[in-house]
Amino acid sequence: MKIDRNNILTALSILVFFLFVWWGNHHLTAYAVRVWEDTLIFLMLAAGYNLINGVTGQFSLEPNGFVAIGAYVTAILILTPAQKESMFIIEPMVPWLAHLHMSFLPALIIGGIVTAIVGFLLGFPVFRVRGDYLAIVTLGFGLTIRVVSNNTITITNGSLGLKGLPTYTNIWWCAVWAVVAMIVIMRIVDSAFGRAMKAIRDDEDAAIAMGINTLWIKQIAFVTAAFFEGVGGGLLASLITIISPTMFTFFLTFELLIIIVVGGLGSMTGTAIATLLVVWGSELLRVVEQPMNIFGLQIPGIPGMRMVIFSILLIVIMIFAREGIMGQREFSWDWLFNKIKGKRA
Amino acid sequence: MNLTIVLQQLVNGISLGSLYGLVAIGYTMVYGVIRLINFAHGDIMMVGMYFAFTGIAMWFLPWWAAFLLSMLASSLVGVIIDRVAYKPLRNASRISALITAIGVSFFLENSFLVIYGGVPKAFPVPSLFGGAINIHGVIFPNIAIITPIVAIIFLMILLFILHKTKYGMAMRALSLDFETVRIMGVNVDLVISAVFAIGSFLAALSGIFWAMRYPAINPLIGIMPGLKAFAAAVLGGIGSVTGAAIGGFIIGISEILIVALFPSLAGYKDAFAFLFLIFVLLFKPTGIMGEDLERGRF
Numbered sequence: 001m002k003i004d005r006n007n008i009l010t011a012l013s014i015l016v017f018f019l020f021v022w023w024g025n026h027h028l029t030a031y032a033v034r035v036w037e038d039t040l041i042f043l044m045l046a047a048g049y050n051l052i053n054g055v056t057g058q059f060s061l062e063p064n065g066f067v068a069i070g071a072y073v074t075a076i077l078i079l080t081p082a083q084k085e086s087m088f089i090i091e092p093m094v095p096w097l098a099h100l101h102m103s104f105l106p107a108l109i110i111g112g113i114v115t116a117i118v119g120f121l122l123g124f125p126v127f128r129v130r131g132d133y134l135a136i137v138t139l140g141f142g143l144t145i146r147v148v149s150n151n152t153i154t155i156t157n158g159s160l161g162l163k164g165l166p167t168y169t170n171i172w173w174c175a176v177w178a179v180v181a182m183i184v185i186m187r188i189v190d191s192a193f194g195r196a197m198k199a200i201r202d203d204e205d206a207a208i209a210m211g212i213n214t215l216w217i218k219q220i221a222f223v224t225a226a227f228f229e230g231v232g233g234g235l236l237a238s239l240i241t242i243i244s245p246t247m248f249t250f251f252l253t254f255e256l257l258i259i260i261v262v263g264g265l266g267s268m269t270g271t272a273i274a275t276l277l278v279v280w281g282s283e284l285l286r287v288v289e290q291p292m293n294i295f296g297l298q299i300p301g302i303p304g305m306r307m308v309i310f311s312i313l314l315i316v317i318m319i320f321a322r323e324g325i326m327g328q329r330e331f332s333w334d335w336l337f338n339k340i341k342g343k344r345a
Numbered sequence: 346m347n348l349t350i351v352l353q354q355l356v357n358g359i360s361l362g363s364l365y366g367l368v369a370i371g372y373t374m375v376y377g378v379i380r381l382i383n384f385a386h387g388d389i390m391m392v393g394m395y396f397a398f399t400g401i402a403m404w405f406l407p408w409w410a411a412f413l414l415s416m417l418a419s420s421l422v423g424v425i426i427d428r429v430a431y432k433p434l435r436n437a438s439r440i441s442a443l444i445t446a447i448g449v450s451f452f453l454e455n456s457f458l459v460i461y462g463g464v465p466k467a468f469p470v471p472s473l474f475g476g477a478i479n480i481h482g483v484i485f486p487n488i489a490i491i492t493p494i495v496a497i498i499f500l501m502i503l504l505f506i507l508h509k510t511k512y513g514m515a516m517r518a519l520s521l522d523f524e525t526v527r528i529m530g531v532n533v534d535l536v537i538s539a540v541f542a543i544g545s546f547l548a549a550l551s552g553i554f555w556a557m558r559y560p561a562i563n564p565l566i567g568i569m570p571g572l573k574a575f576a577a578a579v580l581g582g583i584g585s586v587t588g589a590a591i592g593g594f595i596i597g598i599s600e601i602l603i604v605a606l607f608p609s610l611a612g613y614k615d616a617f618a619f620l621f622l623i624f625v626l627l628f629k630p631t632g633i634m635g636e637d638l639e640r641g642r643f
Binding site for chain 1: 350354380381382430433437439440441444445447448449451452454455456458463469506525568569572575576579612613615616618619620623627630
């Protein structure tokens with residue numbers, strides 16, 4: 001009975017969310033819609049990233065690599081053969097890819113699956129190490145992906161990148177995928193797998209002693225994250241319409257890291273709140289990079305200032321408010337009703 | 346390929362390797378003492394380059410004064426970073442410290458981007474380092490000869506400090522058992538600051554020689570050599586200074602030789618160090634000199 005109530009409320013709030021999307025699509029400015037699209041894609045990326053970093057406690061820096069893979073795979077699949085032929089001017093594309101062409105949804109899913117497979121294969125060597133080594137190896141992976149995409153000219157068009165991708169991504173694609181990602185990830189967190197993940201985070205040796213197959217559990221988290229990061233990459237590719245090896249740098253990982261740290265490592269609710277704050281905050285902070293005129297005083301725009309502010313923010317949060325907004329807590333309907341009834345959660 | 350070219354490439358590789366080695370020493374010492382991968386260490390290299398650039402090109406100092414000033418200022422930056430960002434997290438989880446280190450790295454990169462702009466600057470190479478000498482028809486750039494000599498001199502000085510002075514003894518003791526050393530009445534924070542100062546000094550030295558080797562500097566230049574130097578530190582056995590130097594030489598020489606022997610792979614040279622790193626972690630995670638990952642010793 002109670003669970004039914006919770007499920008109905010969840011379904012209702014998703015409906016309200018889609019109503020908002022429908023309303024926003026018609027009434028918001030193109031700029032606001034665009035920022036919402038970014039927000040929703042980042043929500044999906046950050047939720048996946050938090051699953052591996054926050055819930056499982058495996059500090060990895062892989063997102064930019066995974067997003068790049070997803071973006072490239074999706075881009076190659078949705079470009080028409082004619083476009084590919086005109087774009088690959090240094091060397092022609094390998095034939096079996098040049099003639100491949102499909103619609104957006106299968107392309108996204110294949111992008112996600114390819115990324116998940118890469119994540120699975122990468123998981124074996126990287127999960128042999130823990131903690132800080134894992135961070136460096138996955139960081140190296142991101143750089144390796146960039147080097148590889150720069151050099152496999154017959155597949156990725158090298159440093160020229162891929163241009164003129166069809167713009168399929170709209171706010172609906174982003175919204176539906178974000179909701180799917182959130183539901184799947186929340187279900188994993190609430191399942192036995194999720195409890196095993198948290199056990200690994202809290203004490204890996206104890207988890208092993210309890211009979212948890214840590215490699216397998218870490219792989220589940222990693223592959224799930226990889227899938228959604230790959231799909232997110234595909235959505236981004238079709239949103240921006242141009243991709244090149246220099247686009248998916250460590251900067252992207254850093255932004256996601258800030259999101260999950262601000263929201264609280266291990267809390268999906270926190271991730272959602274922090275995504276809103278960081279994406280919209282970063283739009284508002286554009287002001288500091290533009291020339292300003294305060295009381296006749298000319299201040300030239302300072303490019304890069306936003307990142308200085310973000311990095312200081314990250315350091316300050318880590319020193320003074322390590323828990324982030326939500327810590328490891330999650331929003332739940334039971335909590336809300338207890339709050340309303342005045343009971344203690 | 347004849348002997349001349351092999352010899353030239355070897356000297357080239359040794360010189361590049363000693364640059365990696367100098368940076369790797371900083372990683373290994375900081376990790377040995379506080380078990381933190383100092384992500385910002387590669388960026389200290391960049392800081393050193395820009396300080397030296399400022400000294401020579403903007404303040405018109407003689408090159409040796411600019412270099413010395415830059416290395417000292419970079420040490421100071423290293424110490425400040427430790428005091429401001431890492432010290433409050435000494436008792437927090439290692440992941441928190443690591444995230445902070447990433448924040449510091451981003452802060453350095455972007456604040457230098459704001460101060461100096463993103464356009465690469467031409468590093469003024471002093472004439473002593475600019476030329477080349479010709480030994481029996483084999484041409485060696487001066488910089489390739491001087492770099493390893495300077496690196497080895499500083500390595501000797503460091504080993505002397507570590508093994509013959511009280512500070513060195515404190516550093517070695519800290520890497521074995523943090524708490525006991527504190528109980529013994531050693532000023533732990535001062536020793537950690539000294540470690541950061543030494544590491545940053547050597548990173549700045551390496552950065553200056555890097556800038557003379559590839560004289561176009563930009564605020565993101567420290568990332569790649571920093572990561573490769575980390576790979577070198579792991580390869581040598583993290584916690585071991587000699588190991589870091591050896592790891593640096595191995596990474597540098599093999600990077601140069603791979604490009605020389607297989608020119609078609611030249612584009613992949615930046616990815617190579619990570620493959621190396623992954624293989625080391627897979628098959629011998631303690632590295633060449635490291636006896637035990639958790640028990641560092643210099």
